[in-house]
Amino acid sequence: MELILRYMKKYSARIAQSMGIKLLGAVTELMIPYILEHLIDEVVPLGQLGQAVLWGGLMILTALATRQLNIAANRIAVDNAHNVSYDIRQDLFTRTANLSGAQFDRFGLPSLISRMTSDSYNVQSCVQSLQTMCIRMPILLLGGIGVTMAMDPVLSGILCVIVPVLIVVILAVSRYGIPLYRKVQEKLDDVVRIMREDITGIRVVKALSKTEYEKGRFGAANDAMTRADIKASVIMAIPGPLMQMCLNIGLTLVVWIGAARVNNGQIKPGVILAFLTYFNMVMQGVMGINRIFMMISKASASANRIGQVLAAPIDQKVLPPEEAKKPAGDEFIRFEHVTFSYHDGAEGSVEESRREQCLYDISFALKKGESLGIIGPTGCGKTTIINLLMRFYDVEKGGVFVDGRDVRSYEKDELRRKFGVVFQNDMVFYNTLRENIRFGRALNDADLMRAVEDAVAAEYVDSLEEGLDYQADIKGGNLSGGQKQRLLISRALAGHPEILVLDDSSSALDYKTDAALRKAIFERYQDSTTIMIAQRVSSIQNMTHILVLESGRCIGYGTHQELLESCPAYREIYQAQMGALA
Known part of the structure; x- marks a missing residue:
């Protein structure tokens, strides 16, 4: 959670605004049952229509205010959560791009992908919940208990017995749940790895008729992740049925004991109706706190995985000349x-x-x-x-x-x-041929065309109606092997590297094209x-x-x-x- 809070600090003013509005919304929500109780017990017996309409209108306005305050707070919270996750993804991408080869090998590509996607999404969901549920639910819980104690200490005693037990259960289960969610994310890494391998090598899979084999391999990894997720979810869901059972028992006791107290003249009927509403609010607060701990458990596991990458030491430092x-x-x-x-x-x-x-x-x-x-x-x-x-x-x-x-x-x-480099299995990006060759460098069209000619790619570029503006598919799916290699060689030559x-880089070229390429390099890139x-x-x-x-x-x-x-x-x-x- 330390990582999440550190990134939230940048937006502390907006987060405080969201939580302040949410606080007002929760307070106005607590006022509604109280107004209802006053209306039933004090206003209706007077038989004055004007007073009934006035208090009824006040209750409607309070409900509308609660709705609008919650909507406004939720919108700000969503915006803050997106900003926090955006910053995390940017920093995570930057750190990933600067990992050394050894570090990249240790983390593994599938793991880095899942940290960038599912882990950052878990953190985003947690940040949003922290701004909304972490204010509303405790206010409903504590405020509901406070108001009910003021109304009738005897009935509120039911809440005072049930709520602490549930909170202890929630805390114990949540503490056990964090390692389980970490294991779920690790199993997700395996799923991403196999999925990436199969999608990348789909032609090989089909050519060797291994679709069923790969389906089984993916299914095994998917089953393992599903089992881990089910185990974590089942453990974290334990408080849910217990709370529902306590809610039903509590409501029964409230009606039973409350009815007896009404018959004895100790309380008025409106108190029971208000108390039932407050009881629901309090239990809603307890269940909300349970969901918060579930979210925090999942986000903590994800934040720890993200933090491992962000905290990875820079193991390739620049040596001073004397060293x-x-x-x-x-x-x-x-x-x-x-x-x-x-x-x-x-x-x-x-x-x-x-x-x-x-x-x-x-x-x-x-x-x-x-x-x-x-x-x-x-x-x-x-x-x-x-x-x-x-x-x-x-x-x-x-x-x-x-x-x-x-x-x-x-x-x-x-x-x-x-350097100008063409690696084995190098990357063609989903962009035009022009931008694939330029690759963000300040190169004019003359530089690009010279590189295309030197890479013996001018003939096929000229044959395209769009020329250099031809759109390459992801990984050059609409280009032949030889066309991709010549495009990549053009990229390497375009900057006239030292x-x-x-x-x-010429494995897909015929001997004639390979010879023409080598001749161009030896003649025009002698330096x-x-x-x-x-x-x-x-x-x-x-x-x-x-x-x-x-x-x-x-x-x-x-x-x-x-x-x-x-x-x-x-x-x-x-x-x-x-x-x-x-």
Whole structure:
């Protein structure tokens, strides 16, 4: 709850306004039964129509005032709740976008999505309830008890016995409910993960006729979440039937004891009618407090999950020059004896997670304008080199240097502005081709078209009636694989980067288009230092340097011709591919 209250503080004036109006509404609501009692017991026996109309009109006006005050308070409360949840989502998105690769892996994408959506919605609902129910319900409870004690202490004794018991039950159940709702949200993470996997890979699922299998997998996760939700809801619903039973017993006792007291002349009939209404109000207040604790329990669990992300430490700090390592040479890009491990585990300390060694003692150097091709089997660490170069992760041993500086000494934006990148399975956004290429940068149409031509994409762009204004679907669903890759390469080239990284970005291109692309890069981007990860030897054989990886180790480094002579693994790949082509 500390996180929720911290975000509510910004809107304290508006929240106070909402709660003040709600307070007035609750007070006027308490006046209605009292006016009714006065009307029945004092005004009606006088037989004066004018007085009856006056007090009846006052009761109607009080009811209307209560309605309007509640509507006004609810509108302000809704607005405040939306503002608080908006701020939380903005901060959560910003912090998520700045998580390091290791932190992102520990939280997991499905968990981050559910924290951004369902958890933030739970907090929003709680903030709204705190402004409305947390004022109205206690006022109805305490005010109702106070008024009834003034009317008849004997009948109010019934409330004084029932209410404390119910409140103790509510507090005990709510304390048990918070961990249960936290488990519900964790099970929701699993549902989101499987749903995201299946929607993303729906073509594979259908192609392999695994729809029923995935339906069963999703059903198992959905069942687990449902069971956890039912358990939490059942536990938190325990006070409900108990309160209903107490309400019925209390009303029966009020009528029975009240009727006896009327017959004895100790109270008037109007007191019973007013008391029944107040009794309902008091029990409504108790049940409202139960709902408040349910909402707080759910929101507390969600707020704790959101707080874990917001409180995640910045584990990739910018090193001052005196603490940063110095490169052994003056090359533009240097890897010096780099060793790195991914840590595969849930949220928690690195020591508790399984260490997956990925790179061992990797060293290479590139001068400005040179090029490096990286080749090797799947899982050998090719993409990891790019992750370390762009500082998505930090090395365990050794050093990574760009332009004579340790990458850890750069501000992240300063470092990454040097790059133009196409990753494996890169993202095409739901926008025009123009905006997908521009991507928020100050680039004119001439820059965009030059990049399109260099990426060998001009022909298919020109074939579209809308040209660069053609609307791409989510993830480029209306583009072919080759069209998406050329669009992404256009995005990388458009800013004329200092470092151009192409991570298996030509796998969907035919050999002719791939050759034309490489020719354009070599001729028009000679001042860019290029790193290309590829599965085809033909894509990298003209690179200045070629790095051959196997199981995270460098088993070959040199030019194409040098590796044919010195690296059996590279020679085997070349012969297999070129022989297939022959």
